Amino acid sequence: MINTIFAFLNAAIIQGIPLLYGAVGEIITEKSGNLNLGIPGIMYVGGISGIIGGYLYEHSTSNMNPFLGILIPFLSCLLGSALIALIYCFLTITLRANQNVTGLALTTFGVGLGNFFGGSLLSFFGETGSISLYKTGGYFKAALPFYKNLGLFGETFLSFGFLAYLAILVAIVSNIVLKKTRVGLNLRAVGENPATADAAGISVTKYKYLSTLVGGMIAGLGGLYFVMDYTAGAWTNNGFGDRGWLAIAIVIFAIWKPASAIFSSFIFGGLYIICVYIPGLSSSAKELIKMLPYLVTIIVLILISMRKKRENQPPESLGLSYFREER
Amino acid sequence: MENAAIELKNITKRFGKVVANNNVSLSVQKGEILSLLGENGSGKTTLMNMISGIYFPDEGSIFIDGKEVVIRSPKDAFKYKIGMIHQHFKLVDVFSAAQNIILGYEDGESYNIKKVEEKVKEICDKYGFDINPKKKIYEMSVSEKQTVEILKVLYRGANILILDEPTAVLTPQETVKLFAILKKMKEDGKAIIIITHKLHEVLAISDKVTVLRKGEFIATVNTKDTNESELTEMMVGKKISLNIERNEPENTEKRLEIKNINCINREGVKLLDNISFIAQSGEILGIAGIAGSGQRELLEAIAGLQKLDSGEILYYNPKTGEIDNLVGKTPLQIRDLGVRLSFVPEDRLGMGLVGNMDIVDNMMLRSYRKGKTAFLERKEPKDLADTIIDRLKVVTPSTATPVRRLSGGNVQKVLVGREIAAAPTVLMAAYPVRGLDINSSYAIYNLLNEQKANGVAVIFVGEDLDVLIELCDKILVIGAGKITGIVDGRTATKEEIGLLMTKTDKIGGAENE
Numbered sequence: 001m002i003n004t005i006f007a008f009l010n011a012a013i014i015q016g017i018p019l020l021y022g023a024v025g026e027i028i029t030e031k032s033g034n035l036n037l038g039i040p041g042i043m044y045v046g047g048i049s050g051i052i053g054g055y056l057y058e059h060s061t062s063n064m065n066p067f068l069g070i071l072i073p074f075l076s077c078l079l080g081s082a083l084i085a086l087i088y089c090f091l092t093i094t095l096r097a098n099q100n101v102t103g104l105a106l107t108t109f110g111v112g113l114g115n116f117f118g119g120s121l122l123s124f125f126g127e128t129g130s131i132s133l134y135k136t137g138g139y140f141k142a143a144l145p146f147y148k149n150l151g152l153f154g155e156t157f158l159s160f161g162f163l164a165y166l167a168i169l170v171a172i173v174s175n176i177v178l179k180k181t182r183v184g185l186n187l188r189a190v191g192e193n194p195a196t197a198d199a200a201g202i203s204v205t206k207y208k209y210l211s212t213l214v215g216g217m218i219a220g221l222g223g224l225y226f227v228m229d230y231t232a233g234a235w236t237n238n239g240f241g242d243r244g245w246l247a248i249a250i251v252i253f254a255i256w257k258p259a260s261a262i263f264s265s266f267i268f269g270g271l272y273i274i275c276v277y278i279p280g281l282s283s284s285a286k287e288l289i290k291m292l293p294y295l296v297t298i299i300v301l302i303l304i305s306m307r308k309k310r311e312n313q314p315p316e317s318l319g320l321s322y323f324r325e326e327r
Numbered sequence: 328m329e330n331a332a333i334e335l336k337n338i339t340k341r342f343g344k345v346v347a348n349n350n351v352s353l354s355v356q357k358g359e360i361l362s363l364l365g366e367n368g369s370g371k372t373t374l375m376n377m378i379s380g381i382y383f384p385d386e387g388s389i390f391i392d393g394k395e396v397v398i399r400s401p402k403d404a405f406k407y408k409i410g411m412i413h414q415h416f417k418l419v420d421v422f423s424a425a426q427n428i429i430l431g432y433e434d435g436e437s438y439n440i441k442k443v444e445e446k447v448k449e450i451c452d453k454y455g456f457d458i459n460p461k462k463k464i465y466e467m468s469v470s471e472k473q474t475v476e477i478l479k480v481l482y483r484g485a486n487i488l489i490l491d492e493p494t495a496v497l498t499p500q501e502t503v504k505l506f507a508i509l510k511k512m513k514e515d516g517k518a519i520i521i522i523t524h525k526l527h528e529v530l531a532i533s534d535k536v537t538v539l540r541k542g543e544f545i546a547t548v549n550t551k552d553t554n555e556s557e558l559t560e561m562m563v564g565k566k567i568s569l570n571i572e573r574n575e576p577e578n579t580e581k582r583l584e585i586k587n588i589n590c591i592n593r594e595g596v597k598l599l600d601n602i603s604f605i606a607q608s609g610e611i612l613g614i615a616g617i618a619g620s621g622q623r624e625l626l627e628a629i630a631g632l633q634k635l636d637s638g639e640i641l642y643y644n645p646k647t648g649e650i651d652n653l654v655g656k657t658p659l660q661i662r663d664l665g666v667r668l669s670f671v672p673e674d675r676l677g678m679g680l681v682g683n684m685d686i687v688d689n690m691m692l693r694s695y696r697k698g699k700t701a702f703l704e705r706k707e708p709k710d711l712a713d714t715i716i717d718r719l720k721v722v723t724p725s726t727a728t729p730v731r732r733l734s735g736g737n738v739q740k741v742l743v744g745r746e747i748a749a750a751p752t753v754l755m756a757a758y759p760v761r762g763l764d765i766n767s768s769y770a771i772y773n774l775l776n777e778q779k780a781n782g783v784a785v786i787f788v789g790e791d792l793d794v795l796i797e798l799c800d801k802i803l804v805i806g807a808g809k810i811t812g813i814v815d816g817r818t819a820t821k822e823e824i825g826l827l828m829t830k831t832d833k834i835g836g837a838e839n840e
Contacts, residue, residue, distance in 0.1 A: 182429075182438040189419050189430050196417040200431025201402060310421050310465050 006156045008270065008277045013157070013164070014230060016269030018043070018240075020167045021222030022247025023254060023261040024174055029085075029215030030251060031178060032208045033191040035319040037103025038088050039219045040244020041110020042081045046220025047227040048114040049073075049080025051235050054136035054228070055121060069139045070162075073228060081220025084110055085213045093208045096321035107244070114223075118235040130235065137233025140225075163225040170218055174258040187211055191315035194322040204322050222247065246272065249297040255304060255312045268293045330393030332357045332518035333378065333409070333487050338387035340373055347373040350387075351544040353537045355487070355518040360509060362533035362550070363522045366562060366617070368790070370542040371522045375489050378520075379411035380404035391487075410480025411489040414496075416472045418464045424475045425460040428482050450481050454511045469594045470501040477508075488512065489520045494528060495619065498596055506532050524562070524617050526555045526829040540564050556826060563792060563825035571772050571797040573816075574780065579607040581643050582784035583629070583753055588638030588654075590624055590808075598624045599635070600808040606753065608645070611775060611785040613799030613816060615792060615824050621808035622788045626755050629786075631658040645752055645782075679742045682731030686712040686723065689730055690745055715744035719770055740767060747774055754778050757788040772798055792821045806830055 022043055029036045036042075053076025057068060088106055091097040121131060141161045147154035178184040189197040190207040198204050226240055227233065250268055254260035271293045275286040304312045334354035340347045348370045355361045365371045376382045378389065380401040388395050391407050398404050404411070418427050425444045436442070444460040451458055458474050467475070473493060480488060490509075494502045509519055509532060523529060529536055530550060538545040538561040545561045583606040590599035599621050606612050614622055627633035629640055631653060640653040653661055680689045690708035712726040719740040723733055730738055743759050756775065760768040775798070779785050789795045795802055799816040804827035812827040 180438070185422075185426060185430060185438070189422070192419045192421055193417075196419055197431065199401070199417045202431045310463070313421075316420065 004277060006152050010156045010159065011273050012266050012270030014160070014269070015272050016265035017164045017167050018222035018226045018243055019247045019250055019268055020171060020261060020265035021225065022219045022244055023250035023265055024171045024258050025215040025219030026248055026251045027256055027258050027261060028174055028218065029212045030256065030318055031187050031191045031315055032211035033194060033315055033317040033320060034092060034208055034212050035099045035103065036088055036212060036215065037100060037248065038084060038106030038110065039248055041107035042084045042216050042219050043223035043244045044114030044240055045084050045110045045223065046077045046081040047223030047240060048117045048235070049220070050077035050224040051131060051133065051227055052076060052117060052121065054133045054233065055131065058133055058136055059125065064135055066139045069136050073136060073224065077220050077224040078217045081216045082213050085216025089209045089212050092321060093205055096323070099319050115237045118237050133233030137228050140228035141232060161229045163221065163229055167225070168262055171258045171262050178258065191317060194317055198324060219247070246293055249293060252297055253300050256314065271296065329356065331355060331390070332392065334390040336388050336390070338374065338377060338384045340377060340382060340384050346542050349542050351539065353547060355520055357516045357518050358513050359535065360513055360519045360521060360533045362529040362536045363520055363539065364524060364529055364536055364558060364562060365539035366524060369539040371539055372491055374539070375411060375491060375520065375522060378404065378409055378489060405483060408484055408486040409489070410483065410485030410487070412473070412476045412480065412491065412493060414491045416476055418472060418475060420465040421463060423461050423463055424458060424478070427464060427475055428479050432483060447478060447482065450478060454508050456508060469496045487518045491522045493521060494523065494525065496596065524829060526558055529558065530555070538562055556822065559825040559829065560822055563821045571794065572776055573798060574776065576607070576610045576779070576800055578782060579609045582606055582608045584641040586639040586641065588628060588640065589636045590628065590633060591636050597808050599628065602810055604803055604810065604813065606784040606786055608752070608782045608784045609779055610800045611779050611787055611798060613795040613802040614786065614788045614805065615795050615802055616805040616828055620805050622757065622805065626757055626786070626788065629653065629755065631656050631661045680730050680738065683729050685727045685729055686741055687726050689741065693745060693749060711748055715741060715748065719744050743771055743774065747778060751783055753784045753786070755786040758790060761790070792824055796821065804828055
C-alpha cells in the first residue's frame, strides 16, 4: 500500500512537470495581457523541435558528447517554440488580431506540425519505423547519482532528470521577477492597464512581445521534457494529448502565481493519472475520473469570481489588444 | 522682474481647419497659482497638453525660467519638471499607491518598494497629504486617487504643476483639502496652473486668471481686481444673433413633472441634487450647464436608464389622463405603459446606433418588437429610412450602408430622425447638433420646432448658449447636479445664464480667505 502511494506521488510529479512548464509560460504571457491559447500547440512544437535537434545530432556522429546531446535539443526546442510564439506576437500585438482565434489556430497548427514531423522525419532520411532517440533520452533522464541510496524517498522525489528541477527553478525565479523587480512591475502594469503603462513611458509592445516569447519558450520546454524524459526520446503522434489545455487550466487554479503553479501542477498531474492507481475501476468510471482536473478548474473559477478579491482576478486587460488613444 | 517659471508666447494650434488655440499667451511665476478659465471647448486642455508634450504647437514659443524650450513628448515635459494631473486618472487598480508612483520612473536606483514608500511618506508630510502608500488603488476614493496622481508628479520632482479640472470629481470637503495642499505647494515655490470653469474656485485659490473663449485669448487679470460677473462676461462673450425661428407655445399642458429627484454615485458625489421641474407639451425646455453637471444623468433618469436614490418622475398621459410614476420602471416598461420617450444620447454611436449595421437595421432597433411574425419585416423601416434620408438630406450611398461609414453629421441626422419618427409625446435631445454644420443644425432646430407645434414636450440639452436663448421657451440651468435657476428664453441674457451655470455651492471655508 505504502509503495503504491509513493509510486502515485512519483507519477504525479512526473505528470506535473510538463504542466508546470506550460502553466508558468502561460502565466508570464498572460501577465502582459496576452491570452495565448496557442500554448498547447507550442508545447507540441517544443517537443518535436527537440526531437529534430536530437535526431540530427544523434545521426551526425557516432561518438556523442553528452553535453551537446542535451544542449542541441534544448536550444532547438527553444527556437521552435519561440518561432510559434513570434507568430502569435506578430498577429495579436502588431496586427491586433483577435487573441482567442489566433491562439486556437496556432494550437491546431502546432499539433499538426508536431505530428507531421513526428510521422515523417525518419522517411526524410530514408529510414522506417518510429523515432526513438534512446541515447539523447538517456542524457535527459540522467538523475542525481545518489538518489538510489535514499530509499523510498529518493525513488519518489529525486529520481528525475534535470528538466524537472529546472521547471521548479523557473517557476520560483518567475515569481520573484514578477513580484520583486521593476521589470515585473512594468510587465504587470502592461497586462493590467496598458494605457497607464504607456503614459508612464513603458513600451507596451516590447513587454508584450518579450513576455509572450519567453512564456512560449518556457512552455516549449514542457514538450521537451515529455518527449525526452517521460517517453525517453520516443515520439508518438498525439502522445502529449491534452496536457497543454490542462496547463492553461492550472493558470486559473494557481490564480496567476508561478509559485502556486508548482503545487497546482503536481495536484493536476496526480488527478490526471489517479485512475490508474485506484483499483477495480470500470473503464467508464476511469473516464469520469479523468474529468476531475477540469471540474476542479471550474470550481476554482467560480470561487475566485465569487470572492471578487481584486488581486486574484485575471490581468484586467487580458485578451484585449492595445490601441494607443489617438486624439 | 524674476523670470517666469513658465511662459507661453503667442501659441497657436490648429486641428485641420479648426483653430483650437489662437495666439494665446500666459505666464506663471514661481509660487503662484494661475487659473485657466473658459467654457467647454474653449481650448484650455489643448493649451495645457502642449505644455505637457502631448501636442506640439504650430506657432509660438514656450519659455521655462526665461529660456526657450521645445517640448515634443511627455518625457521632455518631465525633463523640464512639468507635471500634469489629468482628469482621467492613469493608475493601475491592483497596484499600491507606491507602486503606481514608481511605475515607469527610472531614477537609476535599484527597485526597492520600501524606500519608495518612505519617500512618498516624506512628501506627504511636507505638503499635508493623508495617504497610505501601501493602500491599493481599487480601495481608494476618487480624492485619494487624485492624491496619488499629484504625488506621482511631485515624486518626480515637478516644479510646474498643471491640474485639469481637479475639483470636478471631488466633494466640497475634499476640494477644501486639495486647496489647502495647493497653497502649501505654492508656498514651497511651485508654479501651479489649474484648469477650471468654476468661478468661486478661481476666486478662492488663484492669484491670476487667464480667460480663453473659443480658442481665443481674452485677457489675464489679477484675481483680486476682478469679480464673478466680469469673469463670466469674458468667458461667455457678447450675444450673437442666430435668427432661429421660435413660435409661441400653444395648448400647453403638464406632461412631465420631476419631483425632488436625487442621485448619488458610489463615491458619494451627488450627480442629481433635489431636482424638480415641469416640462409642458408644446414647449421647448432648454437645459444649460457645464458638461458633466448632471444633464446626462437627468435625461437617463427620465428614460429609465439611471437609478435614482429618491424622488418621483410623474408622466401625465395625454390619452388616458392618468398619471404614471416612471421611477423604478425599466425603459421597456416605460414604453409599454404608453409613455414614449425618445432619447438622443450624448454619445451618438456609443449608445444610439450600432455602427456596423445599416440604416434600415438601425431603424428596426426601435421597432422590431412590433413585428407579428417570426421573421423580420423590413418594409416599414426601409420606408422610414428613405424618408429620413430624404427629409434630413442624409448623405449616404444607400440605406444598406453601415452607419459607421457615414460622416458624423449624417450619423446624427439618422439618430435624431429615428427618435422623432417614433412620434413621441416627450422628446429629449442631448446635444443633437454637436458636430453638425450650420445647415444641418438648422434642419434639426426646425424638426424640434415642428415637434413642439405638434404638442410634444421637447427637452433640449445644448452647449451653445446663443442657440438655447433663441430656440427654447424656458431654460433650466443646472450646476453640479443642482438647479441653479430657471429663466425665460425670451428675456434671458447670456451673462445671466453663464453666471447661473458656474454658480455652485460655495465651498466651506474657502470664501473666508
